[in-house]
Amino acid sequence: MQESTNSESAAIHTTDKKARRGFGSMDPERQRLIASQGGRVAHQLGVAHQWTSEEARNAGKKGGQNSRPGSRNRQP
Numbered sequence: 001m002q003e004s005t006n007s008e009s010a011a012i013h014t015t016d017k018k019a020r021r022g023f024g025s026m027d028p029e030r031q032r033l034i035a036s037q038g039g040r041v042a043h044q045l046g047v048a049h050q051w052t053s054e055e056a057r058n059a060g061k062k063g064g065q066n067s068r069p070g071s072r073n074r075q076p
Contacts, residue, residue: 023031042048051059
């Protein structure tokens, strides 16, 4: 029984270590802070994307469409 407890502990430790890595495992408030800083810097450097009216309009039209048009109407 002692061995299974040790292996379970090692498995949990490994999982915990991986679970705490990366942007997605951070506190949502910290994620927002980092993302907003990146956005501000991009605008200051002039490399951020600026949407034109036409681009925004086209993106809005695509909002509810399927990625494969007509896929709902296909017969099996």
